Amino acid sequence: MNNGFANRMKELRKNKGYTQKKLASLLNIGQTTVANYEQGTRVPDMEKLNKIADLFEVTLDYLLGRSEEIARSTKDAKSKGIDLKTADKVYLNYLLQGDSENARKLIVGFHEDGVNIEYIFFNILDKVLKEVGVLWEKGTVDVWKEHFISEVTIDIMREIKFREKKKNIKSxxxxxxxxxxxxxxxxxxxxxxxxxxxxxxxxxxxxxxxxxxxxxxxxxxxxxxxxxxxxxxxxxxxxxxxxxxxxxxxxxxxxxxxxxxxxxxxxxxxxxxxxxxxxxxxxxxxxxxxxxxxx
Missing domain, CATH: 3.40.50.280 (Cobalamin-binding domain)
Structure with missing residues (x-):
């Protein structure tokens, strides 16, 4: 159980874009404690487990590595029967059908629900683009469709980036x-x-x-x-x-x-x-x- 929880804890933290220090602050615990959780040398008590599950919007079974079903509690995802594990397939299907509006709503909906932009970019959008490349090489997708999918994806990226709060460093x-x-x-x-x-x-x-x-x-x-x-x-x-x-x-x-x-x-x-x-x-x-x- 320790390894299952440790791996999930680290994966969920990275998907949210949190540092160990940031997560420790949100949970009101020490950074060393978070590090111990992720190394599998400590496991939180039930109260803390529930708090972590609520923070990441996952079930306790998923958090503990006992289930692959995330069961996110987001209205948009529930209403469409879509979770993060199938988001790339649904997104690709929309685009192959030429349905750019529902493709946009899907991705923007996940972002509004708190899914980290890095996860959206690399675990959904980039994954789909690579799959489209494979389909093009097989002759399943014509070049015009590949260009269409790329342009829709770029537009969605631009919209999500606009919604993000930027750090004002720029030096x-x-x-x-x-x-x-x-x-x-x-x-x-x-x-x-x-x-x-x-x-x-x-x-x-x-x-x-x-x-x-x-x-x-x-x-x-x-x-x-x-x-x-x-x-x-x-x-x-x-x-x-x-x-x-x-x-x-x-x-x-x-x-x-x-x-x-x-x-x-x-x-x-x-x-x-x-x-x-x-x-x-x-x-x-x-x-x-x-x-x-x-x-």
């Missing part, structure tokens, strides 16, 4: 873009949006930005970091060329370059081969890199 800066003609940019946009909400001044440039323009942007904005994303392997050379041009131009004053994207999933020693300073697999890797290189 930390990053330029984010795709290298060369790489057009798969939604994953990087998700990361950029979340970092922007967390207080970073993220200058998102998107796709097809000439290297000379990137150099100009760095000269003017003077970012601490550059995040470059590549999804398809045949764009890796463009990333290498961009990284080389930036480092040759700025020398020791070059911003820290973070490279990511699924193009490197099967690669070893990515930084050695590309000249990047860091390789990030996901947003947690990026957060770790930013933490290591504090302004």
């Amino acid at each position: 930390k800066s990053m330029i984010a873009l795709n290298a060369g003609a790489e057009l798969h940019n939604i994953g990087l946009r998700m990361i950029s949006d979340i970092l922007d909400i967390e207080g970073w001044n993220v200058i998102y440039l998107g796709c097809n930005v000439p290297v000379q323009s990137v150099v100009k942007a760095i000269n003017i904005e003077k970012p601490k970091f550059i995040a470059i994303s590549i999804t398809l392997e045949y764009h890796i050379d463009s990333a290498i060329y961009m990284i080389s041009a930036i480092k040759n131009h700025f020398g020791k004053n070059s911003p820290i370059i973070i490279l990511g994207g699924s193009a490197f999933s099967n690669y070893a020693k990515v930084c050695e081969k590309t000249g990047a300073d860091y390789y990030a697999r996901d947003i947690d890797d990026i957060r770790d890199i930013l933490k290591k290189n504090k302004l």
Whole structure:
């Protein structure tokens, strides 16, 4: 039971975007106690278990790892018979039917019910986009439908981001873009949006930005970091060329370059081969890199 509860506790905390310190404050306990819960060395009493379940809107059985049924107590989810475990399938089905309005209502409804934006982006929207890519490769989905789904998803992301309360820090800066003609940019946009909400001044440039323009942007904005994303392997050379041009131009004053994207999933020693300073697999890797290189 300890391991089941410990894993669920940690998963639920991360899905909400809480730090251990934040969760401890909400539960009126010490941060060390939360850490012990997540390590499985302590289990709360029944009163505290109920408080945790209420906070995360889950059943005690789910919290303790005895059931996979979340049974969220949200009106929107209940009325449609939808929970987080099936949200991606329902969202995909709406979009395949061309029903963008119900797709929007579904995702915005979850956000209004308190589901963390990071969970929505990466566990629902990104998951669906990857599935659509597979369907396109199989010939099940035509390219026009893939574009439609991408555009609807971008609009929903924009709406959810607008609803979020941003931290007003903005002294930390990053330029984010795709290298060369790489057009798969939604994953990087998700990361950029979340970092922007967390207080970073993220200058998102998107796709097809000439290297000379990137150099100009760095000269003017003077970012601490550059995040470059590549999804398809045949764009890796463009990333290498961009990284080389930036480092040759700025020398020791070059911003820290973070490279990511699924193009490197099967690669070893990515930084050695590309000249990047860091390789990030996901947003947690990026957060770790930013933490290591504090302004």
